[in-house]
């Protein structure tokens with residue numbers, strides 16, 4: 263453990279919250295410049311399509327060692343600008359963004375850390391596990407596993423997370439670390455790669471002012487270590503505001519101010535807007551950007567606009583309307599500052615040629631080999647998802663269903679055709695239950711995983727194929743336990759064929775049905791972003807498969823009979839019948855009892871088919887997100 267530093271107050275030492283010293287190795291300094299950045303989106307309505315302008319002509323710059331804060335009311339375009347600068351949205355509609363005077367390139371990905379607004383973390387991993395997995399996936403291959411683990415521990419100490427390193431992250435239903443600690447873990451996830459550029463979307467939202475200040479101090483320390491830090495911020499306290507080097511103030515997508523944070527108040531007073539009472543500068547600036555001029559001195563130009571009495575522009579209370587204020591502020595910035603700032607930005611920077619070329623010369627490579635990626639993701643998936651699989655709710659659901667079925671078909675026997683006919687209802691239910699249940703589990707658990715997949719794939723952490731195979735194989739042990747429990751209860755309560763081979767074949771058939779169903783669930787979850795739409799489509803699909811299964815209607819019309827080759831429920835049902843009655847009868851429930859080879863191969867084909875569909879949907883999902 264690192265010793266406490268001289269800067270730590272006795273209180274820090276007592277509470278263990280020492281001031282951080284970010285001691286990362288040197289990084290490539292990156293000078294970020296953006297001029298006249300515009301961004302539009304096309305909004306498709308039911309009857310018409312229109313363009314919406316989100317950002318208009320935003321210019322600014324930030325150097326290594328500086329923290330640039332972006333402020334503005336909600337919806338003013340902060341996140342959009344941050345995403346454009348961080349390469350998360352690929353192309354601005356206009357203007358240019360350069361990194362050491364070079365345009366964005368994929369090589370930059372490994373030099374950029376991006377902390378999103380939502381804390382996307384696995385709730386059941388501990389702080390240390392989260393950071394260790396990130397280090398093992400993201401740090402260069404040349405480092406050993408031990409060195410990567412050490413880096414994770416260093417980050418834990420740098421961010422003051424040592425006291426909660428073995429605590430689970432937690433989520434909506436699991437108690438875990440505090441909001442401030444969770445935010446620090448998100449920051450740790452990004453600084454672990456020692457990025458040159460660090461982007462953060464509202465890192466202090468939802469934190470109390472002391473924790474927010476501590477988080478901002480961390481950003482300051484990170485910048486001091488030679489990194490370029492850009493953050494959006496919602497409502498900073500005045501202490502926090504003074505920690506920023508540069509400031510961008512946005513209002514409805516337009517630039518109201520760019521410059522040193524410490525000079526913002528001087529600039530606004532120079533255009534006639536200053537607070538009439540003592541006020542937090544951040545609060546004053548946000549009021550201005552919102553067009554709220556309460557307790558603010560109004561410049562004479564704006565006063566005149568009220569006196570003209572243009573009803574559209576007045577709010578009726580003697581104050582100009584927000585639209586008029588916004589127009590005035592944009593115009594004031596354009597006429598007094600924008601030109602000189604643009605000139606400065608357009609002037610070529612005195613940057614070493616080496617710095618320019620280094621952006622492209624770094625070889626883009628994965629932090630781990632394909633097999634390592636697979637193995638890390640396998641163990642991580644197993645650790646995380648075992649909680650979903652073995653929640654008390656799921657166990658109760660499965661065991662309760664099994665007990666009810668066992669009681670309904672209590673020692674039903676399957677010797678006479680009548681008994682077989684009755685028992686076939688139970689087998690049909692098993693095929694339907696294990697055809698439905700995993701589809702919905704996959705759909706419900708996937709959104710969280712999708713967010714993580716998007717985040718990690720945007721940072722080039724691993725190949726999709728490694729993720730997919732790890733997910734598929736880590737599901738296998740988890741998938742086996744609940745069905746085995748279920749079948750153990752049902753099998754002996756209902757008195758199905760007392761034969762070890764029949765028992766294991768029943769388990770195996772159910773398992774194949776589950777793997778196919780999960781593939782379908784994953785494919786639907788990855789195709790439809792909306793969980794409501796996904797559950798509706800899944801219900802309709804599985805219902806159709808169930809009906810086409812031939813249990814209710816024996817003679818299915820030819821044009822619909824092909825559905826039986828998609829219906830894993832039907833193939834499962836047929837196989838279960840064969841497993842139970844192969845020695846006893848030739849026909850049960852209108853189905854010929856044979857050796858089952860055809861059904862096994864059809865079911866296996868479905869397992870591969872639905873998994874392949876899931877893989878294609880995941881690939882397409884990547885394209886949807888634009889990352």
Ligand SMILES: Nc1ncnc2c1ncn2[C@@H]1O[C@H](COP(=O)(O)OP(=O)(O)OP(=O)(O)O)[C@@H](O)[C@H]1O
Nearest residue numbers: 303305314316334335336337338339340341342343
């Ligand atoms: N893809 C999109 N399609 C339609 N509108 C969009 C899209 N992206 C952003 N917007 C709109 O652009 C505006 C700016 O959004 P953005 O998320 O950048 O704002 P913000 O300042 O970060 O807001 P907040 O502080 O609430 O997060 C909003 O009105 C938002 O609805």
